[in-house]
Every structure is written in structure tokens, then in C-alpha cells.
Amino acid sequence: MNTDNTKSQMRKGMLEYCIMLLLRQQPCYANDIIQKLQDAEMIVMEGTLYPLLSRLKRDGLLGYEWRESTQGPPRKYYVLTDDGQQALAQLDASWEEILRTVNILKMGN
Amino acid sequence: MNTDNTKSQMRKGMLEYCIMLLLRQQPCYANDIIQKLQDAEMIVMEGTLYPLLSRLKRDGLLGYEWRESTQGPPRKYYVLTDDGQQALAQLDASWEEILRTVNILKMGN
DNA sequence: GTTTAGTACCTTGCGATACAAGGTATTCAA
């Protein structure tokens, strides 16, 4: 059993939450997100991120706007929609619940 | 987007950790685990649990012993092996890392 | 003008896994 796979599994499902937390602060394009998550000690691959952003966009939780770059092609900056804000609030609640669960299990019920 | 699905997504990958946390306290059989996790506000289905226990057993992280029941067929009580203890320690570290990540993202980096 | 390097966005195929549904086996009481 390799630890990387386990850790990867634990990150599953957290990614969506983390990305929306990021976008709550400010609009970002893909490489922004990858970099900022890396700064927060979470790795996300391109092949993971793009489909995830597309899905959140399709579900109406994110919108985007094109912005020119000083060097290179234009960038797609994603923003939280109102629905996204509401969904994020629910994710906050879910996160708190998971925190409680783990704490209970650590205490030894 | 329904909340249940969202919550389900966030639980993904946490299950393995939560089950091992449980078994760190005491040996349990399947229904024990389902009940105790439910007490800790986490839902797990039979069809999820049995394959997961089999996998952890196959990977050498869990062992089990049969115990007679006062009513009904014998039960398979799972226990953490030494390897399981070590793996759990790594999962503890991964969990701490996720905690840090979420806190950083919540602060607004 | 053409080529090359860099940046950015996206898709495809694969493996892992949660879950619903269905199946088998054992025990005990009616």
C-alpha cells in the first residue's frame, strides 16, 4: 500500500471545496489556482482542474470572463456566482460536520 | 445540485481514515462500524464497507477473528495490524495537512 | 515571414471507489 494513493484518496472530494474557497477570495484562472493551492500544500493536476471547473460552470456555481495577459494568450478568470456562494456555504457546513466526525472518532466514543 | 451529493463527495476518501480511527479504539464487526460511524454523523453503506474492509485486509492493514454471537451467526471482528497502525499514523499526518490547507484557504492567502 | 518557445485551455483513457441492489449462509424461535 502506498501512502500517496491514500493521501490522494483523502483529498478526493476536498478539491471542489478548496477551489471554491479560493475563488471566494478573488477571481482566478487555472494556473493561479494550481499555484495558490500548491502554496496551501495541496497538489492539483491540470487534467483534474479543467474538467472540475467546467463542471462547476455547467452547474451554475461558477462563471468566467476572458482577460488579456501581458504575455501569452488570454486567460479564463473564474468567479463564484450567487448559487456558488450558497453552495459554498453548504460545503462549509459539511466541512464542519466532517471535523466533528473525525474529532469524535479520535476521542474514542 | 443537491446537498446530499455534495456531502457525499466530501466524505469520499475520508471513510478509510474514519474506519481505521474506529478500529484503533477496539475490534469491531461490520454492523458495529456502521452504527458507530452513524453515531459520529457519518453514513456508510454495507456495499461500501465490506469491499473496503476486504481491501484493507488484503493490504495487510487489518486482521480479523471470528467471534460467536449470542444471537445470530458468528461475526468477523476486524483489528488493526502493526502495519495498520503505521498506515494510520500516516493518515493522521495527511489529515493534519488537509486541516492546514483548509485553514489557509479560509484565511484568504 | 517563418520558426521556435512559452503559455493556456481542453480531451481521452484508465484506475479507484462509493453506492444501490441483489445474493448466500447461519442461527433461533415459532
Added chain:
DNA sequence: TTGAATACCTTGTATCGCAAGGTACTAAAC
């Protein structure tokens, strides 16, 4: 002996992270 309760397990489906590969645009080098 039959039925209900308990316990263990398997199969099929959908979802998602990830590696690899592909397309498109920009700017600088030649």
C-alpha cells in the same frame, strides 16, 4: 420445518482524480 433476523459478500453503475496527449494563441529569434 418454516420464517425472520442477522451477517457476510458480489455485481453493475456512475463519478472522479490523474497521466498523457492535443490544440490554439502570443511573442521573440532567425
